[in-house]
Amino acid sequence: MNRFREKALIGVSWACGIILSGIFFFLVAYLARQGAGVIDLKLVFGETPPLEALLLRQRVFDGLFPAMVGTFLLVCLSIVLAVPLGVATGIYMAEYAGARVKDLFNLVFDVLAGIPSILVGLFGFALAIFLHKHFSNRIQPCLLISALALAFLVLPYIIRTTQAALEGIPGETRLTALALGATKPQNLFHVLIPQSLSGMLSGLILAIGRCAEDTAVIMLTGVVVSAGVPTSLLGPYEALPFYIYYISSQYAGPEELLRGYGASLILLLLCTTLFFAAFLIKKRLTYLALYRP
């Protein structure tokens, strides 16, 4: 490649990076401009005293608090369900699967990653009906079914990023602990997994983002407009993405639409908090595994 082409390639790459970053900052700035003005205690708690709402003594009827709690629980529950299975499968794929099994499963997980979320929602709905019919009539579309469906939706991301992080470790590093007398599980837990935590974190962040934003799945599996703070895994719940969808399609005036922007900004802050928590957990785990004296 001659010098001019190389410079052109670098220039195009820079331009793409700047354009994407620009779009991101524009979106965030637009959202902040529209939503920041309406974010106050009234938006979150409505007419209910905040302390009473936080202590769950009084129900919030016209604020976002139930939807915030619902989203937080939904994301946490989905991640708790998806991460152990996803990480274990990723480890199996990277470290133990034979070539033919790996090819087959890679194809399956790629297809799974491409399934439209509405189909996963439909699957969750069918599961709820099946369980209602055959196990207990208490089971209906609920927080648990939504979390199961979302966990299923994000599994391929967690599996593939775990697998890629492990497979990306250089060959000599992979052999280092084995050459020092480590067994394969010791190598996995003392060297390979601690070194892959950053890669695994990328999958976790993708999964958190997807769980927090997906509306199609939860619409079919348990979310409702008004349910209050969820008190049971088997009950309906409220969630911010559904609130945003609902208000943006049904708003009666500009003020109501602005509440949608406020909810969007709160959802973004909630996701950022969860990303930051995931980052801190990863940092702490890395320290405990690798650097603690």
Place this chain on the structure above:
Amino acid sequence: MNDEQAKIKVTGLDFFYRDRHVLKDLNVRFERNAITALVGPSGTGKSTFLYTLNRLWENIPGARMRGTVEIILGGLWRDIYAGGYPVTELRRRVGLVFQTPNPLPMSIRKNVAFPLKLAGNRDRRLLQDRIEQALQAAYLWDEVKDRLDDDARTLSGGQQQRLCIARALVLEPEVLLMDEPTSSLDAAATEIIETLLVALKRRFTVLVVSHYLDQVRRVADAVVTFPDGTVVSNSTEPR
């Protein structure tokens, strides 16, 4: 070389990587407490041969071998492929230092303590003593004694390689395998490692892959040429 002088006996060794026949009917012996240099063109199986002495090749997909490898371990001749001798124990007795310095992403102290912890040693006092001894044996103690909890990757290339040597020495192996240990180092770091090698042979049997004939002349007691495994005595001069 008779059986009393020998530390390692390799008989009829064939090694295959996928469809490639890398080592063909190799028969060679290695003297104890000596430095033997493995030399030959690239791709003739020198590094692969090292991996057959601690069975590390078994972790490389597509590799297979046949033949016999016997090593004196704990005062007895052991056929390392006959079964009965645990592979983890073998790798603790036959240490390996890779071509590229590869400290693990942890502190200097944890890097050296790592193999001991894998072997089940948890006594902090014992660990501290063994860490100090290994770092001193690798000529690194004076340079790192005040920064043992720093990330090992902040050391220079030469220091990192000596750390890797210390990490292999901490288990007090009987055989030390070194795969081009100075290939990525500058002249000053190379000189330190060469001096270290000569000092180490008093305690260990050392096999070192090298592409540098000057280095072979300086440090080796014997030379094995690859791919055929011919043994050449290097020099009678004392080192």
